Amino acid sequence: MKVSDAGLPGVKVIEPGVFQDARGFFMESYNREALLRHGIAAAFVQDNHSLSAVPGTLRGLHYQLEPQAQTKLVRVTAGRVFDVVVDIRRGSPAFGRWAGFELSADNKKQLLVPQGFAHGFVTLEPDTEVLYKVDAYYSQPHDRGIAWDDPELGIAWPLAPSVLSAKDAKHPPLREADINFTYSR
Numbered sequence: 001m002k003v004s005d006a007g008l009p010g011v012k013v014i015e016p017g018v019f020q021d022a023r024g025f026f027m028e029s030y031n032r033e034a035l036l037r038h039g040i041a042a043a044f045v046q047d048n049h050s051l052s053a054v055p056g057t058l059r060g061l062h063y064q065l066e067p068q069a070q071t072k073l074v075r076v077t078a079g080r081v082f083d084v085v086v087d088i089r090r091g092s093p094a095f096g097r098w099a100g101f102e103l104s105a106d107n108k109k110q111l112l113v114p115q116g117f118a119h120g121f122v123t124l125e126p127d128t129e130v131l132y133k134v135d136a137y138y139s140q141p142h143d144r145g146i147a148w149d150d151p152e153l154g155i156a157w158p159l160a161p162s163v164l165s166a167k168d169a170k171h172p173p174l175r176e177a178d179i180n181f182t183y184s185r
């Protein structure tokens, strides 16, 4: 397993070791001890799985408020996404900065999204399936979003969304977002 820093503080790209043979492949998609060796101590409590049928489906940008903030470990098992994280921890030197990563069933890369980051993705292929672990349970009252097209974020999505939920069409820009994360170095 290879773990690399990925442009924003605490964001990491994880590349599991993949064993290919005549049957196909085998990999450990999650190993708590191996992640601990890289300082990733999140105690995951829930696994999520979504299917987006149409390329250009955009989900995001989502986060949960404290005390239900979530670390997310995101991967793709079918298709391909452009996955985006935004640092929304007030006081962070990277506040408002975004980073984007291609995650796919082929590259098997995983993205570690720390608490205090908004997260979203646009699918680049039909029938794309995204799986992710979270370390706090879903809580609808803590569920919040930021506009995917906030001009102050200036996210360079590789394609314009063709499918967006009614909820995701109505999020405020970061400047007006409800945020209660504290940044500590």
Ligand SMILES: Cc1cn([C@H]2C[C@H](O)[C@@H](COP(=O)(O)OP(=O)(O)O[C@H]3O[C@@H](C)C(=O)[C@@H](O)[C@H]3O)O2)c(=O)[nH]c1=O
Pocket: 048, 050, 059, 060, 062, 063, 072, 119, 120, 121, 137, 138, 165, 167
């Ligand atoms: C996220 C979530 C949703 N739900 C329900 C609420 C709703 O009825 C239905 C669909 O929810 P959403 O529209 O919020 O699903 P979706 O837009 O896929 O939300 C997800 O987007 C990505 C980008 C993330 O980062 C995730 O944390 C999550 O916010 O599923 C749960 O029961 N548990 C959960 O953990």
